[in-house]
Amino acid sequence: MLEIKNLHARIAEDGTEIIRGLNLTVQPGEICAIMGPNGSGKSTLSYILSGRDDYEVTEGDILYNGESILDLNPAERAAKGIFLAFQYPVEIPGVATMQFLKVAMNEQRKARGEAELTTPEFIRRVKDASAKLQINPDMLKRPLNVGFSGGEKKRAEILQMALLEPKLCVLDETDSGLDIDALKIVADGVNALKSPDRAVIVITHYQRLLDYIVPDTVHVLYKGQIVKTGDKSLALELEANGYADIIGEAA
Ligand code: ADP
Ligand code: MG
Ligand code: MG
Numbered sequence: 001m002l003e004i005k006n007l008h009a010r011i012a013e014d015g016t017e018i019i020r021g022l023n024l025t026v027q028p029g030e031i032c033a034i035m036g037p038n039g040s041g042k043s044t045l046s047y048i049l050s051g052r053d054d055y056e057v058t059e060g061d062i063l064y065n066g067e068s069i070l071d072l073n074p075a076e077r078a079a080k081g082i083f084l085a086f087q088y089p090v091e092i093p094g095v096a097t098m099q100f101l102k103v104a105m106n107e108q109r110k111a112r113g114e115a116e117l118t119t120p121e122f123i124r125r126v127k128d129a130s131a132k133l134q135i136n137p138d139m140l141k142r143p144l145n146v147g148f149s150g151g152e153k154k155r156a157e158i159l160q161m162a163l164l165e166p167k168l169c170v171l172d173e174t175d176s177g178l179d180i181d182a183l184k185i186v187a188d189g190v191n192a193l194k195s196p197d198r199a200v201i202v203i204t205h206y207q208r209l210l211d212y213i214v215p216d217t218v219h220v221l222y223k224g225q226i227v228k229t230g231d232k233s234l235a236l237e238l239e240a241n242g243y244a245d246i247i248g249e250a251a
Helices: 042-050 074-079 097-111 119-132 137-141 150-164 180-192 232-241 244-250
Strands: 002-011 017-026 031-035 055-064 082-085 168-172 199-203 217-222 225-230
Touching: 002 042, 017 031, 017 042, 017 055, 017 217, 017 225, 031 232, 042 055, 042 074, 042 082, 042 168, 042 199, 074 082, 074 097, 082 150, 097 119, 097 137, 097 150, 119 137, 119 150, 119 180, 150 168, 150 180, 217 232, 217 244, 225 232, 225 244, 232 244
Parallel strands: 031 199, 031 217, 082 168, 168 199
Antiparallel strands: 002 017, 002 055, 217 225
């Protein structure tokens, strides 16, 4: 589903290289965890997958279902089913969450050649998905992310993901700022989306989330490269020993 080949990317503004020869393959149905110390390039990788233009790819390629997506803008990538749940969700004053969801869902449907949802059907889906994530309906009337707590922002990201039904989901540190109850609710939301034709990339600094969203593969990202790959036991090893050994081996 996703094949990243020898990817090099830099910050457009000042040319600093952040991703330095990264290789990664993700199969349909796979839950893939990317771990790594702060500053290793995890968020940068997620932005590059989503097509944010503050970064330039200088070498290598990103293939999605066999086709390069490098020339596609974020909207085109989203239309193809790529979704990013942000580490730091952006506040959008003046746009009610409900209105945002309606536009996002209908744009997605348009891109897939499907008819707009009727208002009752839209409301039914939003109510159903928010109830599962234990989101207070009053929150949906408020401007998107404005004044939301850290945990509410993360739940709002997963709500968007559940409603848009993407094929490739990238979750950037969705666990940060969540207490254990919220973590379980969010993990249940992600697990409910598991399907043979969908892949999830879970970016996390800590092993804790992976007790609830169990990964098929675990990769360690360090200085813009994948320096180690394993199964879920690698995450436990990192939890026990920290990143020092792996960083030492990589150096
Ligand atoms: P992680 O998510 O693994 O903590 P990031 O991808 O956020 O790491 O950052 C990787 C490195 O790139 C950090 O040193 C960060 O400061 C730097 N960086 C990323 N984006 C920018 C940017 N737009 N401007 C300046 N520095 C950036
Ligand atoms: Mg970080
Ligand atoms: Mg980050």
